Amino acid sequence: MNEQDRYSGVRRVLLLTLVGNVVVAGAKLAVGLLTGSLAMVADGFHSTLDGTSNVIGLASSALAARPPDADHPYGHRRFETLASMLVGGVLLLTAWELVKNSVSRLFSPPAPPEVTAISFITMIGTLALNLVVSTYERQQGERLHSEFLLADAGHARSDVFVSLTVLADLVAVKLGVTWVDPAAALIVVGLIAMTAWRIVRHSASILLDQVAIDPEEVIPVVQGVAGVHRVGRVRSRGPADDIHLDLDVRIAGPTTAEQSNAIAREIRTRLRNAFEGLRDIQVYFLPEIDGEPDYALTARAEADSLGLGVHEVIASTREGALTLEMHVEVPHDLTVGKAHAIVTEFEGRLREAIPDLERLVTHIEPAHTHEDAPLYKQEAHIIALAALRIAQRLYPDKLWHDLDIRAEADGGFAVSMHCHVADDMPLEEAHRLAEQVETRVRATLPEIHRVTIHTEPPSG
Numbered sequence: 001m002n003e004q005d006r007y008s009g010v011r012r013v014l015l016l017t018l019v020g021n022v023v024v025a026g027a028k029l030a031v032g033l034l035t036g037s038l039a040m041v042a043d044g045f046h047s048t049l050d051g052t053s054n055v056i057g058l059a060s061s062a063l064a065a066r067p068p069d070a071d072h073p074y075g076h077r078r079f080e081t082l083a084s085m086l087v088g089g090v091l092l093l094t095a096w097e098l099v100k101n102s103v104s105r106l107f108s109p110p111a112p113p114e115v116t117a118i119s120f121i122t123m124i125g126t127l128a129l130n131l132v133v134s135t136y137e138r139q140q141g142e143r144l145h146s147e148f149l150l151a152d153a154g155h156a157r158s159d160v161f162v163s164l165t166v167l168a169d170l171v172a173v174k175l176g177v178t179w180v181d182p183a184a185a186l187i188v189v190g191l192i193a194m195t196a197w198r199i200v201r202h203s204a205s206i207l208l209d210q211v212a213i214d215p216e217e218v219i220p221v222v223q224g225v226a227g228v229h230r231v232g233r234v235r236s237r238g239p240a241d242d243i244h245l246d247l248d249v250r251i252a253g254p255t256t257a258e259q260s261n262a263i264a265r266e267i268r269t270r271l272r273n274a275f276e277g278l279r280d281i282q283v284y285f286l287p288e289i290d291g292e293p294d295y296a297l298t299a300r301a302e303a304d305s306l307g308l309g310v311h312e313v314i315a316s317t318r319e320g321a322l323t324l325e326m327h328v329e330v331p332h333d334l335t336v337g338k339a340h341a342i343v344t345e346f347e348g349r350l351r352e353a354i355p356d357l358e359r360l361v362t363h364i365e366p367a368h369t370h371e372d373a374p375l376y377k378q379e380a381h382i383i384a385l386a387a388l389r390i391a392q393r394l395y396p397d398k399l400w401h402d403l404d405i406r407a408e409a410d411g412g413f414a415v416s417m418h419c420h421v422a423d424d425m426p427l428e429e430a431h432r433l434a435e436q437v438e439t440r441v442r443a444t445l446p447e448i449h450r451v452t453i454h455t456e457p458p459s460g
Contacts (some may be wrong), residue, residue: 009140009143009144010057010061010140010144010146010149011058011061011062013136013137013140013141013144013149014054014057014058014061014149014152015054015058016136017050017054017133017136017137017152018051018054018055018058020129020132020133021047021048021050021051021054021133022051023129024047024050024126024129024130024133025044025045025047025048025050025051027122027125027126028040028041028044028047028122028123028126029041029044029045029048031118031119031122032044035118035119040119040122040123047126047130050152052087053087053152054152056083056086056087057083057087057149057152059083063079064078064079075242078206078207081203081206081207081239082203082207084152084199084202084203085199085200085203085204085207087152087199088195088196088197088198088199088200088203089196089200092193092196092197092200099186099189120167123163123167124167126163127160127163127164127167130160130163131160134153134157134160137149137152137153138150138153138154138157141153145240145241145276145277146241154195154198154199206237206238206239209237209238210237211235211236211237212236212237212238212239212240212243212244212245212277213236213243213245213275215234215235215236217274217275218231218234218236218245218247218271218275219231219234221270221271221274222247222249222267222270222271224270225263225266225267225270226263226266227251227252227255227259227263228249228250228251228263228267229250229251229252229288230249230250230288231247231248231249231250232247232248232249232250232286233247233248234246234247234248235247238277238279239277240276240277241276241277242277242279243275243277243278243279244279244280244282245271245278245280245281245282246281246282246283246284247282247283247284248284248286249263249267249283249284249285249286250285250286250287250288251263251285251286251287251288252287252288252294252297253287253288254294254297254298254300254301254302254353255285255297255301256297256300256301256304258304259297259300260285263283263285264283264285267281267283268281268283293354295313295315295324295354296310296313296315298350298353298354299313299324299326299350300313301353302346302349302350302353303328303346305349306342306345306346306349307331308328308329308330308342308343308346308367309328309329309367310326310327310328310329311326311327311329312325312326312327313325313326314326321358321359322354322356322357322358322359323357323358323359323360323361324350324354324357324359324360324361325360325361325362325363326361326362326363327362327363327365328343328346328362328363328364328365329365329366329367329368330342330343330364330365330366330367331366331367332366332367332368334366339364340364343362343364346362347360347362380405380407380413381405383405383413383415383445383447383448384403384404384405384413384415385403386444386445387403387405387415387417387441387445387448387451388400388403388417390437390440390441390444390445391417391419391437391441391453394436394437394440395419395433395437398419398420398421398433399419399420399458400417400418400419401417401418401419402416402417402418402454403415403416403417404416404417408449408450412447412448412449412450413447413448413449413450414448414449414450414451414452415441415448415450415451415452416451416452416453416454417452417453417454418453418454418455418456419453419454419455419456420456420457420458421433421455421456421457422457423457423458423459425455430455431455433453433455434453434454434455437451437453438451438452438453
């Protein structure tokens with residue numbers, strides 16, 4: 001559901017509840033004034049404020065639905081929070097006025113109120129309507145993730161307890177205990193004040209950027225992402241359906257922009273799956289100083305700065321001396337001399353980045369470019385099937401499939417195929433199997449310049 005649909009739903013709910021609240025407030029005030037029941041009048045004012053809060057909600061939802069602009073880059077969502085706080089403030093002011101009237105009547109009691117059957121019918125009828133309105137508004141508030149509807153539903157639920165207090169007051173007055181009327185009004189005021197305080201406190205916590213998600217719940221989710229070393233500061237703010245989260249993440253220093261972007265994308269995906277209401281997630285990466293160096297990341301970072309690619313980075317140590325071996329991809333249109341010159345510059349930068357590097361071996365190869373694959377000819381099909389038969393003779397039980405062949409820029413062919421291996425086969429053994437097939441295919445079919453074997457479990 002998009003924001004416009006959500007706010008349209010909120011306004012529809014507020015209009016329906018406004019009608020119900022007007023009916024309830026009018027009935028209580030009319031009967032209370034006619035019978036002189038201060039408790040019923042207080043309850044009527046309380047219900048009037050329910051209708052007022054609906055009007056405020058309608059206005060605030062229209063403002064909150066506006067998209068972000070130059071003056072409000074984070075959107076207008078907090079107009080809804082501000083409206084909730086305003087409803088709480090109006091409730092507190094009304095409670096104060098009712099307190100003064102109730103205290104005055106306790107010390108200077110007027111004529112006792114008249115309690116009739118109409119009084120009981122009005123209170124019981126409005127009580128039932130309050131239950132329907134508050135339940136409906138709460139359900140819709142949860143469905144639409146509306147902070148204002150949930151706050152207003154809490155306000156409406158307090159009417160139920162207020163109405164029960166007034167009913168008890170009517171029974172007491174009917175029995176001749178007249179002082180109960182102003183005392184009951186004070187109880188009503190107390191309930192109003194409690195509701196108002198909860199609304200104000202909740203709205204103030206959002207406006208003051210109180211923590212929206214416990215950092216201890218966020219950290220384990222982020223720590224599980226590959227490439228994340230540590231999670232530092234975690235901050236969150238906003239209402240439950242519009243949470244803004246930012247966090248500091250420690251990653252290896254040589255991580256490239258492309259790799260860090262992939263890590264950030266995975267972090268955001270996992271957080272949105274774990275927590276509802278996340279609107280914006282900002283991830284700030286910081287280099288990890290401590291820990292074991294990642295030579296492959298360092299090599300990729302230095303290669304990226306020169307427009308090169310590296311793969312199969314292998315690090316080994318003999319008698320304390322570090323050796324790195326890797327394949328370096330250079331633009332395919334370079335001459336041998338130019339390719340050697342740029343790789344020599346890369347080697348110099350890599351030695352500066354890794355002071356402990358004793359020996360460096362680089363294998364230069366042309367980088368592959370994106371090309372439109374030509375239409376297959378009969379020759380290509382024959383070569384591909386010959387490669388498949390070689391693989392099947394070497395490992396007949398591996399269920400070879402997904403055979404593919406394409407033309408290379410150098411005039412040869414590249415072949416790829418998949419095979420099934422046991423789930424518990426060590427990865428090194430699977431790699432040796434693939435290398436054996438690749439070597440045999442290239443040796444038998446010189447037209448094939450590149451062979452790729454994909455080993456996968458049957459479930460894959």
